[in-house]
Each structure stands twice: as structure tokens, then as C-alpha cells.
Amino acid sequence: MLKYSLKRLLQSMITLFVIVTLVFLLMRLMPEEGYYGDRGDKLDEAQKEAILTDMGLRDPLYIQLKNFYSDLLHGDFGTSIIYRPKVPVIDILKDKLPYSLYLGLSALAIALVFGLSLGVLMTRFKGKIGDKLGTGYIVIINAVPAAVYYLLLQLYVTDILKLPILFDSDNPASWILPAVSMSLVSMASYAMWLRRYMVDELNKDYIRLARAKGLKNKVIMVKHVMRNAFVPMAQLLPMSVLYTISGSIYIESLYSIPGMGGLLVDAIQRQDNPLVQTLVLVFSSIGILGLFLGDVLMAIFDPRIKLSKQGGGR
Amino acid sequence: MNKALKKAADSIDPALFEFAEYDEKAAENSGFSNYSYWRSTWQSFIKNKVAVFLLIVLVLLLAFTVIQPYLPNQKLPTKIYNDEETGLQLRNVLPNNEFWLGTNSIGQDLWARIWSGTRTSLFIGLVVGASEALIGIAIGALWGYARKLDRIITEVYNVLDNIPNTIILVLLTYILRPSLSTLIFAMCITSWRYMAKFVRNLIIIIRDREYNLASRCLGTPTRRIIVKNLLPYLVSVIMLRIALAIPSAIGSEVFLTYIGLGLPVETPSLGNLINEGRLLMMVPSLRYQLFFPAIVLSVITISFYVLGNVFADASDPRNHV
Numbered sequence: 001m002l003k004y005s006l007k008r009l010l011q012s013m014i015t016l017f018v019i020v021t022l023v024f025l026l027m028r029l030m031p032e033e034g035y036y037g038d039r040g041d042k043l044d045e046a047q048k049e050a051i052l053t054d055m056g057l058r059d060p061l062y063i064q065l066k067n068f069y070s071d072l073l074h075g076d077f078g079t080s081i082i083y084r085p086k087v088p089v090i091d092i093l094k095d096k097l098p099y100s101l102y103l104g105l106s107a108l109a110i111a112l113v114f115g116l117s118l119g120v121l122m123t124r125f126k127g128k129i130g131d132k133l134g135t136g137y138i139v140i141i142n143a144v145p146a147a148v149y150y151l152l153l154q155l156y157v158t159d160i161l162k163l164p165i166l167f168d169s170d171n172p173a174s175w176i177l178p179a180v181s182m183s184l185v186s187m188a189s190y191a192m193w194l195r196r197y198m199v200d201e202l203n204k205d206y207i208r209l210a211r212a213k214g215l216k217n218k219v220i221m222v223k224h225v226m227r228n229a230f231v232p233m234a235q236l237l238p239m240s241v242l243y244t245i246s247g248s249i250y251i252e253s254l255y256s257i258p259g260m261g262g263l264l265v266d267a268i269q270r271q272d273n274p275l276v277q278t279l280v281l282v283f284s285s286i287g288i289l290g291l292f293l294g295d296v297l298m299a300i301f302d303p304r305i306k307l308s309k310q311g312g313g314r
Numbered sequence: 315m316n317k318a319l320k321k322a323a324d325s326i327d328p329a330l331f332e333f334a335e336y337d338e339k340a341a342e343n344s345g346f347s348n349y350s351y352w353r354s355t356w357q358s359f360i361k362n363k364v365a366v367f368l369l370i371v372l373v374l375l376l377a378f379t380v381i382q383p384y385l386p387n388q389k390l391p392t393k394i395y396n397d398e399e400t401g402l403q404l405r406n407v408l409p410n411n412e413f414w415l416g417t418n419s420i421g422q423d424l425w426a427r428i429w430s431g432t433r434t435s436l437f438i439g440l441v442v443g444a445s446e447a448l449i450g451i452a453i454g455a456l457w458g459y460a461r462k463l464d465r466i467i468t469e470v471y472n473v474l475d476n477i478p479n480t481i482i483l484v485l486l487t488y489i490l491r492p493s494l495s496t497l498i499f500a501m502c503i504t505s506w507r508y509m510a511k512f513v514r515n516l517i518i519i520i521r522d523r524e525y526n527l528a529s530r531c532l533g534t535p536t537r538r539i540i541v542k543n544l545l546p547y548l549v550s551v552i553m554l555r556i557a558l559a560i561p562s563a564i565g566s567e568v569f570l571t572y573i574g575l576g577l578p579v580e581t582p583s584l585g586n587l588i589n590e591g592r593l594l595m596m597v598p599s600l601r602y603q604l605f606f607p608a609i610v611l612s613v614i615t616i617s618f619y620v621l622g623n624v625f626a627d628a629s630d631p632r633n634h635v
Contacts, residue, residue, distance in 0.1 A: 011472055011473065011476070012476060014473055015473045015474075015476040015477060018473055018477075019477055019481075022485075023485065026485060026486075026489050027489070029489055030489060139616060139619060139620060140612075140616065142619060143561050143612075143615040143616045143618070143619035143620070144561075144565075144611070144612045144615050144616060145561075145564065145565035145568040145569065145588075145611065145615065146565070146569070147568045147569065147572050147585075147588055147592075148568075148588065148608045148611060148612060151588075151592055151595065151604065151608075152608075155595055155601070242478050242479075242480070245478060245480060246478075246480040246569070249480070249569075249573060250569070250572065253573075264484070264573070265572075265573045265574065268484070268488055268573055268574050268575060269573075269574040276488060280481055280484065280485050283478065283480075283481050284477060284478055284481045287476070287477070287478035287481065288476050288477075291475075291476050292476075
């Protein structure tokens with residue numbers, strides 16, 4: 001168990017290292033205009049050269065790479081160029097992080113509670129109208145691009161329930177719709193997989209035995225089916241972290257929530273390279289962390305798992 | 315004793331131990347059933363009425379997107395129409411006889427733009443789906459068959475698989491110039507992994523099954539083992555992945571357009587249209603500019619998704635009687 005976690009941690013570190021290096025190298029491919037901010041056309045060649053030298057962009061590549069690593073280790077993520085000129089990126093993120101964190105965590109909690117209940121209900125009423133409605137919901141969420149139903153929700157649900165259409169951190173009602181929207185995708189995947197695992201479990205021989213010896217349906221469901229079906233559910237947790245990340249990018253800019261997802265859209269549209277670079281690193285770190293925790297959790301639940309079996313596992 | 319053995323050995327006809335040529339008639343004589351893989355697949359597919367309905371809808375829709383520009387009275391998707399009297403652009407005209415679905419905020423015909431956008435989005439989806447199949451099957455087959463490569467590819471896969479897809483898409487499209495080929499390239503980079511993983515896992519499961527061992531012992535050529543013994547098991551997974559790759563590629567296009575990394579405005583795509591509609595959605599009378607592309611988009615993606623799932627079930631040999 002401990003050995004597995006350590007190995008898995010090493011794997012995550014390697015992935016993180018690969019991403020950091022890739023991001024750095026790819027960012028060097030960007031045109032240099034991005035580094036002058038909005039004064040680009042007013043500067044002459046010598047001034048441009050001075051800015052680039054000052055930022056260390058004229059050093060040989062391996063020195064730049066070394067500096068980049070040591071800056072990251074010291075918590076220095078560079079300064080924003082256009083979004084808020086000369087402000088360290090880390091200070092911008094400090095203001096934004098809490099919103100994204102609360103919103104993401106509440107979306108995860110909503111998805112877990114309602115997704116699992118939906119899965120159980122769909123198994124309970126298998127083949128009936130409720131099951132079919134649930135399947136319809138899952139198909140729509142999985143097939144239709146998220147933008148479409150996020151927009152429709154914002155358009156109509158705010159109208160019907162008289163919820164505020166934009167986010168306001170002092171108004172608790174304005175948290176509801178963003179958090180619920182963000183949880184929709186994970187909710188669908190929880191419900192879909194829980195239903196599938198429970199139906200698989202129901203078809204097994206030991207359930208038939210339990211029925212034959214006269215165990216009550218309720219006891220079978222709770223003690224056998226649900227308990228066994230929940231084990232593989234642990235691997236969905238990291239998936240829903242990833243869904244929440246991409247959801248937050250949409251939702252935060254739709255509802256103008258001052259979080260990191262909305263910031264990424266802003267930074268991309270204004271071509272603020274250091275900000276985009278840092279946000280990409282932050283989001284991928286969260287993703288890697290989520291996947292790592294999910295795999296460790298899975299190993300705690302299911303002692304048969306060994307690292308060598310991964311690769312195809314997820 | 316030795317002599318007796320030798321005598322017995324001599325009387326054995328070595329020709330009996332040669333591999334026989336495959337002969338269809340001889341095979342039919344030894345317990346022939348008129349099972350045909352594709353016929354059984356089709357038979358279980360058409361049992362699902364919803365899937366058949368969606369298949370018809372999808373075929374009609376695809377056919378229409380292709381022939382739409384050649385029909386009479388069609389407008390150009392990128393032409394800006396002006397009012398003949400005042401010379402002003404015909405902005406946000408509501409649906410009427412002239413402009414069947416109205417015009418957008420700079421006076422372009424929405425009907426023509428939707429079909430042109432559907433063509434673009436479908437093109438992206440089909441190219442991404444096809445290249446996912448090509449790259450994924452090639453790598454997956456190598457991964458599953460070549461035992462020496464298994465460990466290396468697994469390690470590389472595990473490192474790559476930890477990187478969130480969204481991040482790769484955003485990063486690549488941010489750095490490259492926004493264009494059709496950039497989008498397709500970025501999506502291909504991320505999507506082949508699923509196919510490779512599925513193909514690899516299936517091949518590992520199937521390659522050493524008893525019936526394949528038996529086949530190999532009987533001297534069935536490798537080509538025949540692959541085509542007749544392995545492929546039917548893979549078809550369902552491959553088709554499912556391709557069918558799902560199309561809606562997810564279309565969805566990625568919408569996502570990238572939304573965050574400002576999509577196709578340039580001159581190229582209509584469903585993502586572009588939805589984004590244009592979003593900017594106007596707070597005006598109730600102009601919401602049609604969001605709805606029409608959203609409806610076409612939903613019909614296409616849902617059809618592909620459902621058809622893929624139903625076909626995967628139908629083409630799985632285990633579900634054939």
C-alpha cells in the first residue's frame with residue numbers, strides 16, 4: 001500500500017516535471033510581441049532588446065530552463081504583462097483561488113450526493129420510466145457540448161427561479177446555479193457508473209444465493225450490491241475533478257465569477273503569456289493531484305490493485 | 315522392439331502432418347452454420363427502434379449538409395447582405411421568406427451559416443475520429459502484441475494520461491495560430507490514448523484465449539487469426555470510440571471557440587455560431603440565433619452518441635445468438 005503510493009507519487013512528479021518543461025518550451029515558441037505589453041508599437045528595437053534581455057530571454061535555452069525551475073521552486077511565477085501590468089502572478093492568483101476552490105468543492109459535493117442517489121434510484125427502478133429519464137439525462141450531458149446546456153440553464157433557470165443572473169459574492173443565492181451547473185457532468189458520470197456496477201453486481205450468482213436463502217431485497221441491496229459497487233466508484237473521483245476544472249472555465253466566465261477559470265479565459269483573450277503559463281501549470285497540478293489521490297483511494301478500498309496493473313486500469 | 319517402432323514410424327504418411335490449405339467447402343462440411351458476423355450485427359442493431367430512427371435522422375441530416383449549397387435559392391454563408399434602398403447591413407433580421415432563419419448581427423444569412431458550420435464541425439469530428447482510430451489502433455496493437463514494448467509504453471502512457479486533456483488543448487491552440495488544422499492537430503494529440511488503451515487491453519485479453527491457441531496449433535495463418543478471431547471482438551470497441559470521438563471533437567471545438575481559441579470568425583462552425591448567439595442571448599427576440607445552431611448541434615451529437623453505443627452492443631459477438 002505504502003510502496004504503491006510512493007511509486008504512484010513518483011509517477012505524478014515525473015508527469016509534473018514533463019508538463020513544466022513542455023509548457024516552458026512551448027511558451028518560447030510564442031512570438032516575442034507578447035512580452036512588450038500594449039506598448040509594443042511605441043518601442044524601438046533597442047528598447048525591445050533591453051526588455052527581452054532584462055527578462056532573461058536572450059540567455060541560452062538551458063540557463064533559461066534552469067532559472068525557470070528555480071523560480072518555480074521559490075514560488076516566483078513571474079509578473080503579469082497585460083492583465084494587471086507588473087503585478088506578480090502569484091498575487092493575482094491569491095485573490096482568485098478561494099472562489100474557485102469553494103465553487104469547485106461545492107460542485108463536487110453536490111455531484112457526489114445527487115449523482116450517487118440518482119444511480120441507486122435508477123437501479124431500483126430499472127427499466128421503468130425513472131430509469132429511462134435518468135438515462136436520457138446522462139445521454140444529453142455526455143453527448144451535447146457543455147456550452148449549450150450551461151447557456152440554457154443560465155438563460156431560463158435564473159428566470160424561472162428568480163435567481164441572480166450574475167455572480168455576487170455577498171449574495172448566497174448567486175452561488176447556487178453556478179455550483180449546480182458545474183456539478184452536472186460529474187453527476188451524470190457518477191449515476192451512469194454506479195447504475196452499471198450495481199446492475200453487474202445484481203447479475204452475479206451470490207445474489208441469487210442470497211435471494212434463495214430468503215434474504216430481504218433491501219438487505220441484499222444495501223449489504224451486498226451497494227457495498228461492492230462502491231469500490232470501483234473511487235476511480236471516478238479524479239475524473240470528476242477534471243470535469244470540474246473544465247466546467248469552471250465555462251461557468252466562471254459565464255457568471256463573471258472572479259475565479260481562476262474566468263481568469264484563464266481573460267488571460268487567453270488578452271494574450272498575457274506569464275499568466276496563461278501559470279494558470280496552465282496550476283490547473284494541471286490540480287488535475288495531477290486529483291488523479292493521484294483517486295488512485296491512492298482506490299488502492300485503499302481495493303487491496304488487489306498493484307501499480308503494474310495500471311496502464312489499462314482507468 | 316526398436317525395429318517394430320521404426321517399422322511403425324515408416325508406415326506413417328508424412329503428408330498427414332502437413333498443414334491443409336484452407337478450403338471453404340471442407341470447412342462447411344465439418345459443422346457449418348450460416349452465421350455471418352455483419353448480418354447478425356445488423357439484425358440486432360435494427361431491433362432498437364430509437365437507434366434506427368436516429369440513424370435515419372442522421373443520414374438525412376448528413377446528406378442535406380452535403381447537398382445544401384447546390385440547392386436553389388441558397389445564400390452564401392459569409393456574404394454580408396445589405397438593404398437595397400438604404401445600403402445598410404440587414405442586421406438581426408427575424409426569420410422570414412427571404413432569410414429562412416433570419417440574419418446575424420452583421421447581416422449574414424443564418425440558414426446558410428448553420429449548414430456551412432455543420433460541415434466544418436462534422437469535418438473536424440470525422441477527421442479527428444479517423445485519426446484517433448488510425449493512431450490508436452496502431453499503437454494499441456503494438457502495445458498489446460509486442461510483449462517487450464509493453465512496459466515502456468505503459469510507463470509513457472501513465473505519465474501522459476495524468477495530464478488533463480483540457481490543458482493540452484488550451485495550451486496547444488494558444489501557442490499555434492488558430493486554424494482548422496491547429497484544432498484538429500490539438501485534438502488528435504489528446505484523443506488517441508483512449509483508443510490505444512482499449513485496443514491494447516482487448517488484445518491482451520483475447521490473444522491467448524484457448525480458441526486462438528487452438529487456431530494457431532491447427533496452423534491458421536496469422537492474417538486469418540487477426541481477421542476472423544480478433545477483429546470481430548475489436549470492431550465494437552473501435553466503432554464505439556469513433557462514434558464518441560465525433561461528438562467530443564465537436565464539443566471541444568465549441569469549448570475552444572468559447573474561450574477565444576477557436577476558428578477565425580470568417581469560417582463558420584457550430585462553435586462560432588453558438589458563441590455569436592451567446593453574445594445576443596440577453597435580448598429575448600434574438601435568442602433564435604443561439605437556438606438554431608444549438609438544436610442542430612444537439613441532434614448531431616446525440617445521434618452519434620446513441621448510435622455508437624447501440625452499435626457497440628450490436629456488434630459485440632457475445633451478444634449474437
